[in-house]
Amino acid sequence: MNPHFSRRLAIGSALLPLLLAAAACWALLSGSGASAAESLRTILGLPGADDGLLLFRIRMPRVAMGIMVGATLAVCGVMMQGMFRNPLADPHILGVSSGAGLGATIAIALGLGRATLGLGAVTLFAFAGGAGSVALVYLLSRRAGRLSTTSLLLAGIAVGSLFSAGTTLIMRLNHDKMDHIIFWTMGSLSTVGWKQVFWCLPFCLIGSLAALIFARDLNLLSQGEETALHLGVNVGRTRMLIMLLTAIATAGAVSATGVIGFVGLIIPHVSRMLFGPDHRRLVPLSALMGAVFMLIMDTLARTLAAPLEIPVGILTAMCGGPFFLWLLRRSAL
Numbered sequence: 001m002n003p004h005f006s007r008r009l010a011i012g013s014a015l016l017p018l019l020l021a022a023a024a025c026w027a028l029l030s031g032s033g034a035s036a037a038e039s040l041r042t043i044l045g046l047p048g049a050d051d052g053l054l055l056f057r058i059r060m061p062r063v064a065m066g067i068m069v070g071a072t073l074a075v076c077g078v079m080m081q082g083m084f085r086n087p088l089a090d091p092h093i094l095g096v097s098s099g100a101g102l103g104a105t106i107a108i109a110l111g112l113g114r115a116t117l118g119l120g121a122v123t124l125f126a127f128a129g130g131a132g133s134v135a136l137v138y139l140l141s142r143r144a145g146r147l148s149t150t151s152l153l154l155a156g157i158a159v160g161s162l163f164s165a166g167t168t169l170i171m172r173l174n175h176d177k178m179d180h181i182i183f184w185t186m187g188s189l190s191t192v193g194w195k196q197v198f199w200c201l202p203f204c205l206i207g208s209l210a211a212l213i214f215a216r217d218l219n220l221l222s223q224g225e226e227t228a229l230h231l232g233v234n235v236g237r238t239r240m241l242i243m244l245l246t247a248i249a250t251a252g253a254v255s256a257t258g259v260i261g262f263v264g265l266i267i268p269h270v271s272r273m274l275f276g277p278d279h280r281r282l283v284p285l286s287a288l289m290g291a292v293f294m295l296i297m298d299t300l301a302r303t304l305a306a307p308l309e310i311p312v313g314i315l316t317a318m319c320g321g322p323f324f325l326w327l328l329r330r331s332a333l
Contacts, residue, residue, distance in 0.1 A: 005276035009285075012275055016288035020067070023295035027063045028055065030303050057193070065192045065256065066298045067291040068204040070263060072253045074290025075211045076246045077264025078271070078282055082218035083242050084149050087327075091250040091264040094156040094243065095133035098163035100254045101185050103129020105167045108181050109174045122184065123196065123255050130251030133159055138243070147236055152243070187260035187313030189298050196256040203252020208287060210245035214238065215279035222277065260313045262320025263290055269327065 076091035083089070092098075103125035112121035137159050141151035167185070171178050217238050220228040225235050254260065271286040294312075297319070301312040 008274050009276070009281055012285050016285060016292065019292045020288055020295070023292050023299070024063050024067070027066065027295050027299045028059050030299050031059065031306065061194045061197045062189050062192050062298065063295065064197045065189055065200065066294045068197070068200055069189075069253045069257055069260065070267075070290040070292070070294025071287035072200075072204040072207045072249050072290075073260065073263040074267040074271075074286040074293075075283055076207050076250050077268040078279065078286050079207075079211050079214065079218065079242050079246050080264070081268050082222055082279055083239055084153070085222060086149075086153075087269065088265075090262075091246060092160075092259070092261065094137050094152065094247055095160035095163060096130040096247055096250045097254060097259040097261070098160040098167070099133025100126040100130035100251060101259055102163040102167045102170075103127070103132075104184050104255075104258070105170045105181050108177050108184065109170050111177075123199065126258075127251050127255035129163070130254060131248065133163055134243070134247035134251070138240075147239055147243075149239075183311060184258045185313075186311035187254075187258040187316070188301070188309070188311045189257055190302070190309055192256060200252050200256050203249050206245055206252075207249025208283075210242065210249070211279075211283040211287075214242055215283055218242075218279040219277075222279075258311075258313065260294075260316055262316045262324075263294060266320045266323045267293060269323075 073091055077089075080089040080091055080093055081087055084093075104122045106129075107121040107125035112125075137152065137155045138147075140159070141147060141155040143151065167181075171181050174181070217228070217233050220231050220233050221235070221238070228235055250264075267286055267290045268282070271282055271289055275281055275285050293316075297315045298312050301310045301315055304310060
């Protein structure tokens with residue numbers, strides 16, 4: 001390994017968990033409704049503490065969701081970029097976000113109430129839309145039993161555009177619910193509770209475990225399909241499994257929070273620049289970095305304009321856009 005990467009790897013492995021703990025503490029102690037001192041007294045169980053309703057039922061699940069969603073989107077971005085060998089790839093490239101947006105928009109437009117599993121219909125419809133879009137992309141791109149990256153990309157663009165048009169049409173026909181739809185599509189953790197956390201947990205674990213399992217295969221795929229084939233990788237099956245597991249994890253994550261962009265695009269880039277291209281190290285460090293980034297963005301989203309809340313997707317886009325332009329300036333793409 002490059003000695004520069006080895007040194008950065010050691011520093012990152014020690015520093016990122018500390019940054020995650022610090023970001024989590026900041027998120028728990030910040031926000032309207034209870035001061036940092038009151039929140040700290042509640043955590044420590046000191047005299048004068050309140051009943052902890054705000055802290056344990058609102059802030060804690062929000063922090064847990066921020067960690068899971070940030071880590072999941074970052075890890076799925078690593079897998080997508082490794083599979084496609086394309087730095088522009090991210091977890092939403094297969095139309096997951098557009099499908100989830102359409103599903104959520106349908107549920108909001110129909111005014112559906114509570115659904116099964118204790119979850120809102122918006123969450124379940126968003127998951128179904130995200131998973132359905134990937135299934136459609138898979139069916140459209142598979143030809144003669146083969147699955148090419150070019151076909152996947154083109155099918156993902158086409159299906160994503162179609163579903164986005166459907167979302168826009170439904171919004172146009174439902175003016176009274178447009179604000180709710182727009183807020184959801186911008187991404188927010190404001191409605192997250194413990195039920196949503198437990199709903200998303202299995203999907204986040206699926207994405208993380210898949211990334212670790214396929215880390216070696218992704219290293220070989222990054223060297224080219226022929227090299228990977230000669231070294232024993234079943235390219236078609238591996239690509240299909242990575243796509244399927246990534247799509248499930250991404251759909252589960254965004255179904256409860258709305259569409260949060262750029263996390264799966266910029267975090268893998270930063271991790272690769274700092275720690276090197278080895279996916280066996282890139283996956284866990286990207287997960288930590290994604291969790292830290294999401295916690296910081298969400299805390300800023302609810303404190304910058306308090307008591308109003310900014311959709312976290314706006315802040316991630318404001319960070320991701322300039323970073324993307326910087327990459328172009330450096331000719332990194």
